[in-house]
Amino acid sequence: MRITADTTVCISAGMCALTAPGVFDQEDDDGLVAVLLPDPPEELRETAAEAVRLCPSGALDIR
Amino acid sequence: MSQTTTPESRSFPLPRQCPFAPPPEYGRLRAEEPVSKARLPTGGTAWLVTRYEDVRTVLSSAVFSADGTRPGFPTLLPGQAQVLQRPPFIRMDPPQHSFYRRMLIQEFTLKRIKTMRPGIQATVNRLLDDLLARTPPVDLVEAFALPVSSLVICQLLGVPYDDHEFFQSRSKVGVSGESTAEQFAAALGELRAYMDGLITRKQQEPGDELLSKLVTEHLEPAGELRRDELLMMCLMLLNAGHETTANMISLGTVALLEHPDQLAALRENPELLPDIIEELLRYLSIADLVTTRIAAEDTELSGTRIRAGEGVIALLAAADWDPAAFPEPERLDVHRGNRHHVAFGYGVHQCLGQNLARAELEVVFSTLFRRIPTLRVAVPVDELPYKHGNLAYGIHELPVTW
Numbered sequence: 214m215r216i217t218a219d220t221t222v223c224i225s226a227g228m229c230a231l232t233a234p235g236v237f238d239q240e241d242d243d244g245l246v247a248v249l250l251p252d253p254p255e256e257l258r259e260t261a262a263e264a265v266r267l268c269p270s271g272a273l274d275i276r
Numbered sequence: 277m278s279q280t281t282t283p284e285s286r287s288f289p290l291p292r293q294c295p296f297a298p299p300p301e302y303g304r305l306r307a308e309e310p311v312s313k314a315r316l317p318t319g320g321t322a323w324l325v326t327r328y329e330d331v332r333t334v335l336s337s338a339v340f341s342a343d344g345t346r347p348g349f350p351t352l353l354p355g356q357a358q359v360l361q362r363p364p365f366i367r368m369d370p371p372q373h374s375f376y377r378r379m380l381i382q383e384f385t386l387k388r389i390k391t392m393r394p395g396i397q398a399t400v401n402r403l404l405d406d407l408l409a410r411t412p413p414v415d416l417v418e419a420f421a422l423p424v425s426s427l428v429i430c431q432l433l434g435v436p437y438d439d440h441e442f443f444q445s446r447s448k449v450g451v452s453g454e455s456t457a458e459q460f461a462a463a464l465g466e467l468r469a470y471m472d473g474l475i476t477r478k479q480q481e482p483g484d485e486l487l488s489k490l491v492t493e494h495l496e497p498a499g500e501l502r503r504d505e506l507l508m509m510c511l512m513l514l515n516a517g518h519e520t521t522a523n524m525i526s527l528g529t530v531a532l533l534e535h536p537d538q539l540a541a542l543r544e545n546p547e548l549l550p551d552i553i554e555e556l557l558r559y560l561s562i563a564d565l566v567t568t569r570i571a572a573e574d575t576e577l578s579g580t581r582i583r584a585g586e587g588v589i590a591l592l593a594a595a596d597w598d599p600a601a602f603p604e605p606e607r608l609d610v611h612r613g614n615r616h617h618v619a620f621g622y623g624v625h626q627c628l629g630q631n632l633a634r635a636e637l638e639v640v641f642s643t644l645f646r647r648i649p650t651l652r653v654a655v656p657v658d659e660l661p662y663k664h665g666n667l668a669y670g671i672h673e674l675p676v677t678w
Binding site: 222224225226227228230231232239241242243244245263266267269270271 | 335336374377378381382383384385386387615616620621622623624626627628630631634
């Protein structure tokens, strides 16, 4: 699994960090998405994938 | 069976029957005419979009523009056209929309909101102390729902709460389906003048709240924000911050009292709190009428041709009650595992303050029913004055006893 974020698209809705807090965070300085675990361990993959689906701006990609 | 209507006779907003369910006609439209034309109260027509997937498409696709200055942008209230001449950034498309939104997002991250929780809890505690000292029945809107949301947004923005009667009464005119264009213009003029004065005060004596930050970091000539842009941005934040959350508090309280099984589940297991909030957001979808768009080019949605320049209303409550996305949508069910609702919209315009709203609602509903376990509505719930035709659905007054 490989999760990437496009910070030029992110609108900081926070759905990712809310849904999968171990995988995503929001930067302190600009509020934009930070991917903490681009290749999350097995037990976090389902919530990580859900977080990607819930992203309203389409800033997240999963492969 | 609900009655079939034609575009000529279907006037929008459609009527509700049950105060806690979307208009029943949404269900028929979703099944038979998922993209259907309706006549707007301000004249003209717009396409009503009722399916969950279509609503998400409209709100996330650049084909459907949020630019309120485009000719023919759909309006529901007589005074809206005036605001749209110089709209706040929520009625703009990227890249302009992103430019303004990015000035604000640091203040609304999950971590920032978390730091506000003790303050929100203290506010809720104090308001409930005051409420319990009164003799019931008490209006929960006036004594609790509105002060909670107003105090929180005032603190965040740096607006003096002592002015709340002024801005609440003017904002009320701005969102009411019963206001005339003249009343709307007068209220907007007063709000602009008020905010202009406040900006001047922040220029002279900046503090550390959001309004001061915007003034010192972004206002011309040092920054990139014109004074009238800052003014509309602040009015939008003030209005969105107190009006919508207050409606969710009052409606959510009644919805939980009307579903004692859900309230009991919450009491037994407080960890369900975030789930019940998401489910209340879906079930009530109070911003149903807010997400209006205009087609930027010819397109097609669920087999219906939409032409450039035609108005589109992505009905949030219709999407959030679509059985294809939420089986048995009429059931308020904390165990639904629902995170994909569109109560805060979708796409790049999704609600900026959504995590502040979640925090307020969590503090409110964890505290209200613990402090007042015998809370009940003092009149039959069918007789409550609901905000039919308002941009944000809610209750005008909610007499409660305990």
